[in-house]
Amino acid sequence: MHSTKDTTVKRGVDLDLSLYLVTGRDLLPQGKSYLTYLEDALKGEVSIVQIREKNLGTAEFLEIANDTMSLCIKYNIPVIINDRIDIALACGAAGVHLGQSDMPLSTARWLLPSHAIIGVSCTTPEQARKAVEGGADYVGLGAVYATSTKDVSAPGSVCGIAGVRAMLSVLEGTGVKAVAIGGINSTNLLRTLHSCASPTGHTLHGVAVVSDIVASPDPCAAAWRLGDTFRAWAAAVSPGPIGFQVTTKEKGQYTRDGIVAAAAALVDTVRHLRPLVHQITNNVVKTQSANVTLALGGSPIMAEAEAEQADLARMPGGLLINFGTLDALDGMLAAGRHANQNGKPVVFDPVGVGATAFRRATATELLDAWQPTVIKGNAAEIGALADSNEVKAQGVDSLGGFKNAPEVVRSLARTHRCIVLLSGPTDYLSDGSTVIRLSNGHELLGQITGAGCVLGTAIATFCGAASIAAIGSHEGSLVNGDMLLATVAGTLALTIAAQHAAAREEVRGPGTFLPALIDELAMLTPEIVLRTAKIEVEME
Template sequence: MKQHDIDLSLYLVTGRNLLPHGKSYLTSLEEALRGGVTVVQVREKGADTAEFVEIAKETIALCSRYNIPVLINDRIDIALASGAAGVHLGQTDMPLVLARQLLPPSAIVGVSCTTLEHARKAVEDGADYVGLGAVYATSTKDVSAPGRVCGIAGTCAMLSVLEGTGVKAVAIGGIKSTNLLRTLHGCASPTGHALDGVAVVSDIMTSPEPETAARRLAQTFRAWMALASHGPTGFLVTSEQLAQYTQEGISAAAAALVDTVRRVRPLVHHITNNVVKTQSANVTLALGGSPIMAEAEAEQADLARAPGGLLINIGTVDALDGMLAAGRHANQNGKPVVFDPVGVGATAFRRATAAKLLDTWQPAVIKGNAAEIGALADLNEVKSQGVDSLGGFKDAPDVVRSLARKHRCIVVLSGPTDYLSDGSTVIRLSNGHELLGQITGGGCILGTAIATFCGATSMTAPGTSEGVLVKGDMLLATAAATLALTIAAQHAASREGVRGQGTFLPALIDELAMLTPEAVLRTARIEVETD
């Protein structure tokens, strides 16, 4: 097998010490091969040389029956003695250039990378593939040293280094069936350069049914790859949906979704700012959804199974464990996550919290004001005062488009004009009223509206969820939610008796409850820009 033909999609790293009681190594391995493992790396940190050679030969003899290549972890001598297809080298092992001199020309050589410098050096030295990670914390290897867990963001950065080089990449570290879709979706460069595979250890090696475990992983990977080309965010968008990205199409979709929300009554789960819980619940009810406020970590697995949407708002960070668990379980169940990074640029704690959340789960939508979006985009163009934004961007469309590509989700920049992007299309919405920005939680209730509409969209989207992190068009859902709130704000502000913030808020809730599809069609102010 030539190195460029190697299928890295399900890369098994062995670990005999992880086998369940009563399960032999070769039996477990053969079952995993039947389940869909495409390459095997033999890792034996505790075996002496003679034992390692014997294990390698037995592994190669078994894998050859399935036409699966075998690589050896670290040991060039073992690879040569056993006739393995190649080696995988760590950063403290023999240099790749020297390994090439000792191995046959056809040998496959991979390198572990945890930093951009590692990735650049691997490309320069001629690696066939790289293992990027650890993506998540793992018990199968010591990753306690600073920088050893590079997360989703670090993996994306390293993938950018590989673009155009022909060097393949697998992610490794804590990857299992429950986070595989999140890993595949999140681990891509801003231009969409994706993983060629995932390396798995414990999810297969500890399983009493390794064939089932491997098959679950392999099927998820294949299903994802079949859909991976749909849109820069990686969410499934059909050609019919793309055709709706016009002023008329967005307006019509938004009008239809107003009725859809009321018909399906999505459960909208809030982990949100203590200041706005009542407003958020009332807005959800007025739109036609069903609100629940639940922060305890122990509740998140059960709540994530209920169809609908999830809003995570860090205006008050009292339940970080609950936020982490809620987003993780939502991803596992195909439930859209709307992230509102309230005041993220105001303190180091909020920045660290946002980074940790975004490294744990995949948002469908990120919504923020100019200061919050600027902080996530590492821009100093807009300053904040507490949770409020002072000013706006000179080129807002480029900012939202770039951030959407970076985080592979829909990004909403709220303000006098609202900007939405999926990384390609940018939608400008110019409805609203200044009073919406003058009430407590005006931005927070936009997050509520988005979670409500995204939840309803995911519930009514056709087709199977296999290989799809979130079903439904999140860009159209987000545009519809923004229009619903801002058009209702216009109506509320023009009501007789509305004299300021105190009279505006109840009027706004009334207008949300009375909003009609016809009003959306008649009032929506939409501009569309396609990259």
């Protein structure tokens, strides 16, 4: 029988959900006993344990619960029982976790002691809202990703990053804590923590993990690895919609002159560092994209095979994923995931995303798989990602513009927690707080194939250089370096070069403009940027 030591946890403030271990005895490595593995995991400093046993009789379940309680008391870790209120009462557990088909929350609250913790699994905002109204202490949000530890075959069982964000918006200001669950492991943890946040910055209080600890040959080390990532993220994340990932500047430090000076300096940084710019891009523009990269001073590689992505992601630089000709989806999925794991900036160009249902579904799949550093698009593409009908799409082009472009880019940046660039006659970009308006460029850019695509190339080149140039490491961050400034620099490089190319005597139209543009990119200097840049800065 378990110890009689008091294991009461104060509901709410004292509840540490940071590394929430859910047991799964069927996943244990061969020859590993349940209690041995559990103690190893406790030594790795999991913060709370849930016992989940769906197929045991009452007597055997209670025996396991008592043994678990005795061990967890030794390490002062609270125990939650999945579903079975009778077992929780019999073993003196800290509380219960309820699924949507389990006993109603109100009944559980009536049966349990007043100090008991009750968690509820949620997959939709409405379920989260009902859990709050019913008095839940925390909610488990997910499944975030597909997982083998639970049947998620039913439609809607996997809610994805976007689904977690929607539920976090419901929880904001309620005091109800949230953990993400479903397919979370050491490789996607940081991306999950960063991405799963409401547009106003309400974030997760922890993550629930099963197989990454339970199935590990060294559960202590696995738990430490996960816990260290969570602690580094929690220490690094700052208040606000974007937090740590995209900028090292505090709100209010950006000035027009400071931005121009930093962007100009990055021109020489690119030429000095020669970043590798890995591009999975539109077949129509591969040659132009490679030439633009070379002209700016970067080193292009166009590699789409899934098997190559892990090796390429280890090489410092930038990654561009442009799905203009959508025929390398597996490579795109793998490239983004590996880039996140290696702290490599990811520029996402969802070409024509609003044109077809397939493109919209693919964009969702990609954005659920990895965290972009920059999203760039024209008005129709940005509108499609923002679920706006204000701008119509015509294939890969857009018809019209937004009435309030600054607010559109600011809001989308908050939603996706990245830099968002709206390209057009005037370019707008934001990190969710600052909005920068860029007015360089020339109409001939719109008359050559793939001008928007090579803009993505330029941004990926500058982001790659900025990430390499960043001094030291930023624990808890997906990418080092100021990606807002790098996006400004990449945009200015192309648009200023376009102005100079169009002014050349030999340029008579789009056919003569393109080679002149490549030449001007190669001749671009910091002095030209300082002299020519047209920038306005709007702080929230």
